[in-house]
Amino acid sequence: MAAKELLGTIVVDASAPTTITFTSFPSDGTDLLVVLSARDTTTNGIVSVQLNGDTTAANYSRRLLISNGVSVSSTMASSFPYGNIVNSGQTANTFGSMQVLLPKYTGSAQKTISIQAITESSSTTGYANLVSGNWTGTAAITSVTLTKDGVGSFAEGTTASLYKITKGSGGATVA
């Protein structure tokens, strides 16, 4: 049986939505993976991850490694994990590439949010993010929201796909 299955894809039209949400997905998998190709209608260029409709920033943490094409830095905050996407001020017809891994999404512990994201442009500036995030919720993940968090919206042509990754049945030994 294949371990990686497509659950659904959302393609953004010209309505400029501020969120992309996946809900009603199966609870029989092991990990979830979101693959996002996105552009912002504004110069904001940030997309945050929220789980189970929890919009309380204090319930999340993030720690980032960021490069911008010139320098490397690191930041952290008690707030939504995020990745950079291409913004409206950058090269036209260009979208950022981001993946979000949510391991053990049906577990009863706090949830890890693992993000890898890049933006591109025909200029000096191009972001690369590695993000380690956390959500304090202990419930199984039942919805995943990619949000502009009130600043900007997703441009037409943005696509988001959700995949379910399911473990195999073999075992391992413990010592």
Add this chain to the structure above:
Amino acid sequence: MAGTPQYVGLANLTLGASASTVTFSSIAGTYRDLYLVIAGNVTTSAAGVNLRLNGDTTTTNYSTVTAQGDGSTATTSSSNTFGLGSLSTTQGAITATFFDYAQTNKHKGYLVQVDRFDSAAQTRAGSWANTAAVTSLAVVAAANAFAADTTFTLYGVN
């Protein structure tokens, strides 16, 4: 190859009690790459997670290079040890891809992402200086133990 799963779940373990070592053995050599996901935590304070391929405990047979951000500073490091990353007492994850693991004509390279929101976002790469096919893969919580409910999942990719 349509019709044949290319990304296959091989094995998994969820700890019912804490343990210091988890081993996947008798790994079939029929895939191209292996993908490992560790999700969970250790029991007491942050701890390194070490890798053992084919039971090889000689540290200098492994080499690694990292790039990480701890929230204030971006750094890089390298070493000749079998470190795969680290976990702490809060939830985290280590994901690792082992390339051409069953080939017998090259050292074994691996790419890792270590997610510890409490400490750092890190990417790591390593190499095991052995041309043997990988038939067992173990992870060890150094001077510590993986906590109950920590999960270990191994996939094969064609």
Add this chain to the structure above:
Amino acid sequence: MITSMKRSLQSSKTWYRSMLAGNPKMSYGAYDLISTTLISSDTGAIIFSDIPQTYKHLQLRVVSKSRDSAVSASMRIRFNDIATGSYRMHTLKGDGLTVSSSNVALAQQFAFRTAGDNADGFGVSIMDIANYADSVNYKTVRTMTTVPDSTDGREISLNSGLFLITAPVTSILFDALNDFIAGSRFSLYGIKG
């Protein structure tokens, strides 16, 4: 599709009109191997051509080493055999001593890193190309690469690339300044979306 069936004389049997016989459709998943090339002798260039346009994204996995007499070497990648100034790149890199960020102005190809002849092992890369079959927008590439070594020259990098052509990606070419060494492997996967 079954359009007719003859009943046997056996009783207590359940009859189905579909060959699925009441079972769910087998899913082979979202991840298809399109092609793998494993070279058995030194080779100048590897080309994936006539790439099916039926997936959402592509992923490439490369295990490679070139004859460049260095630890780290350049691996050039071109889409659709286009060798004009249509490629842009940015890199976050750690080499054990310095973590750095860089950008490369318009170039005739992508140039990511692989292992050279002096490296202990083979370099490994995972490259994701989103919406490769799109005919409206440029193509963005996200790549993790590493050059392994037990002494100097090892590195890890998260790279991005932009192919400033709106046509769908139908071919991908890899070459090194010198040949790829036997044992190098190039795999192309299609990801459904």
